[in-house]
Amino acid sequence: MLKVLFFARIREELDCPGLELPWDPAVADLDALQKQLAGAHGQRWREVLGRDNTIRAVNQTVITGNSPLRDGDEVAFFPPVTGG
Amino acid sequence: MAEPALSPRLAVSVQEADFDVAALQQQLLAGAREEGAVATFTGYVRAAGARQAVATMELEYYPGMTERSIEGILQEAAGRWPLLAASVVHRVGRLRAGDRIVWVGVASAHRAAAFSACEFLMDYLKDRAPFWKKEIGPDGPHWVEARSEDNARAARWKDPAG
Numbered sequence: 001m002l003k004v005l006f007f008a009r010i011r012e013e014l015d016c017p018g019l020e021l022p023w024d025p026a027v028a029d030l031d032a033l034q035k036q037l038a039g040a041h042g043q044r045w046r047e048v049l050g051r052d053n054t055i056r057a058v059n060q061t062v063i064t065g066n067s068p069l070r071d072g073d074e075v076a077f078f079p080p081v082t083g084g
Numbered sequence: 085m086a087e088p089a090l091s092p093r094l095a096v097s098v099q100e101a102d103f104d105v106a107a108l109q110q111q112l113l114a115g116a117r118e119e120g121a122v123a124t125f126t127g128y129v130r131a132a133g134a135r136q137a138v139a140t141m142e143l144e145y146y147p148g149m150t151e152r153s154i155e156g157i158l159q160e161a162a163g164r165w166p167l168l169a170a171s172v173v174h175r176v177g178r179l180r181a182g183d184r185i186v187w188v189g190v191a192s193a194h195r196a197a198a199f200s201a202c203e204f205l206m207d208y209l210k211d212r213a214p215f216w217k218k219e220i221g222p223d224g225p226h227w228v229e230a231r232s233e234d235n236a237r238a239a240r241w242k243d244p245a246g
Contacts, residue, residue, distance in 0.1 A: 083214070
């Protein structure tokens with residue numbers, strides 16, 4: 001299983017705080033997961049998850065570039081941060 | 085720079101409640117008598133937002149990752165400067181113009197490390213910690229965009245400064 005979380009503008013635009021996906025060995029890295037999510041839920045998801053400034057984190061660590069995923073991972077998609 | 089003999093006391097709090105800066109500074113000093121310098125920073129919600137007058141602001145975060153991310157930034161500061169203690173308090177939820185939003189406090193034996201570490205912590209916090217601001221004003225809600233100035237401020241620290 002993969003736990004997928006969305007935050008801030010992305011969460012609002014998708015109208016979805018997150019979802020759980022059964023583990024699929026064909027979706028075993030970040031790029032594959034993002035492509036799968038963008039393709040499986042219509043135009044809105046394709047548009048929102050297609051932005052190139054989207055930040056991705058695996059198990060609460062930001063990943064630059066692609067990264068392999070494992071069953072049980074927590075993956076988050078969020079826009080650039082604006083705290084402080 | 086040499087590491088301090090004892091590991092510094094590092095603390096993170098992400099909370100909805102307001103905070104008392106005098107009490108936080110007192111906690112930072114608790115115990116030791118080695119501190120010659122405390123530098124603190126308090127950030128407030130500005131009434132003039134990025135796009136419009138801001139009546140209220142909503143701050144979202146990533147429970148778990150936000151705290152871990154700030155802990156990592158504190159550890160990095162402790163590796164660069166000889167700190168005795170460092171704390172970050174960041175509010176989330178609904179805030180109003182004029183409200184306190186963030187507090188950073190650093191205690192060290194001397195002022196140079198305290199000033200530098202305090203500025204570093206704020207710069208990295210703004211650039212890396214997962215918080216998102218949504219301004220709510222007369223034109224409705226709108227997500228604040230990340231600013232390239234903030235990236236640039238954080239990038240200045242890439243060359244070890246200690």
